Amino acid sequence: MSARPTLGFAILRHALLLLGAAFMLAPFVWMISTSLKPSTEIFLDHVRLWPDQLAVVENYTAAFTKAPLLWFLLNGVIVTISIFALQVLVALPCAYALSKLRFKGKQALFAVVLLCLLIPPHAISVPLFLLFHQIGILDSYAALVVPFIISVFGIFLMRQFFMTVPDDLIDAARMDGISEFGIVWRVMLPTAIPALTAFGIFSVVAHWNDYFWPLIVINSEHLLTPPLGVAAFRNQEAGTDFGPLMAAATIVIAPLVIAFLMAQRRFIEGIALTGMK
């Protein structure tokens, strides 16, 4: 901080930031605005952010009644929580082994993990689909959850964090009589809460919003995840009704936005942490 920026520069800077923010927020603003309008006001030839006639109750009631939106939300919760819990169950022991245990081929194994980071999920979606067809778990919760249980990113992230945990702590735990698995859950897990939070955010956001994979494996309506559920609104027999559709989209986004606002500090800490380590 050598000199205070001049007023002109400050104004310019903020103007630019505002412009960027407006650009990013515009679709969201439009979504919320549309979700408030009656159908007569949606296709006007001029921009109107706040409707003359509010249709909040109608649109949001329609969102919940025309399709089982609550059920979709519940599906989203079940799927994202299961995925994250199972990811942790796999990633923590793996990360512990890769960072703190000595065994032959450790470096090679870690290189393989890094290599797996490079595989785009879409590339393996067709073989995965065929495999699931073979074992007969298409169109089920398992199909939504199983492909993501082994999170290479999670293993990598936790391994990097575990590298910073002093070896003495693990040796102390061994002297105290804690088993190797005990060390993972009783010692490493509590010290890794910040990293785990960051990973949790990435995981939950990614799988809550995932459209691609559920679209491939799910047919039954009762298994639809929130993004698919919203899409289902377009295909309802009544044709596309944009008011309730946007209301549903708003509802689907809301949990993540609210979670972010509540855990904003942790969120940023977690991201900063992953950048640092």
Added chain:
Amino acid sequence: MAGIDIDGITKNFGRTEVLRRVDLDIRAGEFMTLVGPSGCGKSTLLRIVAGLELQSSGSVRIADTPVDSLRPRDRDLAMVFQSYALYPHLTVGENIAVPLRMRRLKGHQRWPYLGAFMPGARGIERAIAAEVEAVAAMLDIGHLLARKPGQLSGGQRQRVALGRAMVRHPKAFLMDEPLSNLDAKLRVHMRAEIAQLHRRLGTTFIYVTHDQAEAMTMSDRIAVMMDGAVLQVASPDTVYNDPTDIRVAEFIGSPKINVLPAIVRPDGGLAVEDSVIPVEAAAPPGDPVKLAFRPEHALLADPAQAALRGRIAHVENLGSDILVHVRVGESGQPPLVVRTAPNGHRHEIGEKIGIDLSSRPPLLFGRDGKRIGVGAARRREVAHG
């Protein structure tokens, strides 16, 4: 309380040999210090005793039972680490309780939240809490039990680490440089406290340090290690006054022992620089030897009468002592240090001065660095080579 026998321990990391056939018998209840420069293998040896590291060959026995196939937890030893290694997410009290909870409570009784409702868990937990409090009171950390390690100072963390080690009354304590993260003043204080603790507990201690002062002040016996081998095992007094190896002599003692290269003369004396010292070495004439003496075992004297002559290069006044650095001869030898009592005489830099070694026979070391005898009477006792 148990003796620990270390028998022919070798450790290789890849091709580097960290320990070469180390033998060490530690008596029950003894305070044994492993001291040596960093990288000498002392910490590795301690970790092998603890079971955290596997030796390449050799065996460790605790109370006459081989423990080589036992995991750390089953060896019944406690260890204190340099970094304290406290669990950051547990309070002080929980930290100290961990070794007891891991041993006394069954798996299901340790479940978070639910564990306390398991049959039998309450009573055990109460007993553990009482023991934790007793240990904390002994270490004067009773008021800190509810804090997290992050809120403690270095000295307090050190005490918690000690408490965690003490609480289950292990067969022996292993300490890996426990004081090196503390500031100098606290280190001296904790030195005395750990020595007192040893006296009170009467348990076997193995203490690893690179600080010769810690080794000298706390131990019953010292094992001086260098390059993966134990050079000498003896009481602090013996190690200081009667070192068997020049490396031991140079490592122990501050200021460092004075060492001068000398040649054995045919008439029995030693040729040092340009003078002759009337000391008979148990070595053949013409052999190069090393003559060594402690700073306090020499006297400043009139240059005309003393065995060694030189000029004062530097004077350090420590208050209780004065260290006079004397440069002898023209060669690039570091100056010799003589410790004198302050007697009002001011030593001038550049002043000509003599060093008198007659008050106490100097130590002689042969070509290989091993101690050799001084004087005809001891010649037969010490084999050369």
